[in-house]
Amino acid sequence: MTPAAISFDCANTLVETHWDYAVHGMNCARTIGLSPTDDWEAAYRRRFLRSLPEFRWANLGGDPKRVTAFWRAFTADWVEEVGLPTAVTEALLSASDEVLYGPQATEFRVYEDVMPTLEALRERGVRLAVLSNWDQSLERVLEARGLRAFLEVVVASLVIGVEKPSPAIFETLLTALDLPPGAVWHVGDNPLDDVQGARGAGLRGLLIDRDHRDPSDWVLTDLRQLLDRIQ
Ligand SMILES: [Mg+2]
Numbered sequence: 001m002t003p004a005a006i007s008f009d010c011a012n013t014l015v016e017t018h019w020d021y022a023v024h025g026m027n028c029a030r031t032i033g034l035s036p037t038d039d040w041e042a043a044y045r046r047r048f049l050r051s052l053p054e055f056r057w058a059n060l061g062g063d064p065k066r067v068t069a070f071w072r073a074f075t076a077d078w079v080e081e082v083g084l085p086t087a088v089t090e091a092l093l094s095a096s097d098e099v100l101y102g103p104q105a106t107e108f109r110v111y112e113d114v115m116p117t118l119e120a121l122r123e124r125g126v127r128l129a130v131l132s133n134w135d136q137s138l139e140r141v142l143e144a145r146g147l148r149a150f151l152e153v154v155v156a157s158l159v160i161g162v163e164k165p166s167p168a169i170f171e172t173l174l175t176a177l178d179l180p181p182g183a184v185w186h187v188g189d190n191p192l193d194d195v196q197g198a199r200g201a202g203l204r205g206l207l208i209d210r211d212h213r214d215p216s217d218w219v220l221t222d223l224r225q226l227l228d229r230i231q
Contacts, residue, residue, distance in 0.1 A: 002230045003204070005152075005177050006121060009164075009188030010132035013208050015145060016109040021048050024107065025078070028095040032088070040082045047078055059136045059158035067136050071096070100137070101144040110145050111210070117223040118150040126230065129153040131173050131186060133163045133193065153177055164190075165197025174201070187220065 011017040022045035026036040048055070051074055058070035076089045100107060121128060128150050132138055138156035142148040153176040157163040160172055174181055181202030188194025189208050195218065198205030206226075207219045215221045 002124070003126065003185045004179050004183040005127035005129060005185075006226065007129040007131045007153075007173055007184060007186040007198075007203075009186075009190065009194050010130050010134055010138060010142070012189040013187060013194075014110060014114050014130070014147060015141070016111060017107075019107070021045070024096070024099070025092075027107075028092050028099055031095040031099055032091045034084070034088070043081050044078055047074065047081065055135075056158060056161075059156075060161050062136060062156075062159045064136060068093075101140060105144060108141055108145060110147065111223070113210075113223040114147070117226055118147070120224075120227050121230075122150055124227075124230065127152050127177060127179075129155070129173060129177060131155045131164070131169065133157040135159075164188075164193035165200060167197070167201040170198060170201030170203055174203075187223070187226065 008014050011019065022041050025044045026041050029036045029040070051070075055070055055074075058066040071093060072089065075092050076086070079086060079088045079092070099105060118128060130138070130142060130147075130151055130153075132155070134141075134156045135158040136156060138159075139148065139154055142151065142154060148154070153173060155169065155173050155176065157169060160169065162168045162172070164170075170181070170186070174184060177184065185204040185206060186194060186198035187206045187208055188198075191207055195205035195207050205218070208223060209219055210221060212219055212221045215225050220226065
């Protein structure tokens with residue numbers, strides 16, 4: 001059976017990701033020539049956890065200006081807390097952009113089976129989407145990694161305020177694609193969020209587990225195996 005559309009999770013499905021906000025913050029500090037201490041990192045982490053409600057609010061609705069304002073205020077407060085000069089705030093914000101989206105960006109790496117799979121699926125007329133528990137930066141990350149052009153629909157949980165495995169996020173995807181659940185497959189690396197979540201909303205859910213030895217009817221060990229499934 002050929003689905004009309006296939007949706008993919010992003011982190012550790014399309015893009016290898018070891019994301020941690022505080023580690024990223026310290027990487028940015030190093031990029032501008034600072035030497036972050038453990039105390040700086042701990043302060044960043046504590047402050048970010050405390051700011052999660054504001055961060056979530058800033059992401060809702062997809063207005064990038066609100067997210068930028070959040071990070072500017074957050075970074076300025078952290079800079080003050082650890083006793084750095086105020087000018088460091090803007091330098092850190094620019095460094096963050098460069099670290100995440102610049103030509104030397106290393107924090108997100110596209111798996112080697114992704115491009116050939118997306119190209120082949122597109123050739124076969126399968127519509128493609130990404131559905132991810134991610135913040136508003138999802139579109140930009142996909143763009144910077146050369147994936148956005150393949151995708152008709154991109155759904156980021158923090159933008160709509162609902163996370164996988166809730167059926168509501170899968171329903172947002174189906175509405176955007178204007179397809180019934182039976183016409184859409186979802187592939188991801190998390191058995192609960194991706195596989196059970198998709199199934200709970202009536203989609204076919206497939207697990208990608210690149211460390212697994214053998215594929216099965218619902219486990220892929222390489223994304224290219226999707227191409228054999230849709231004959
Ligand atoms: Mg994932």
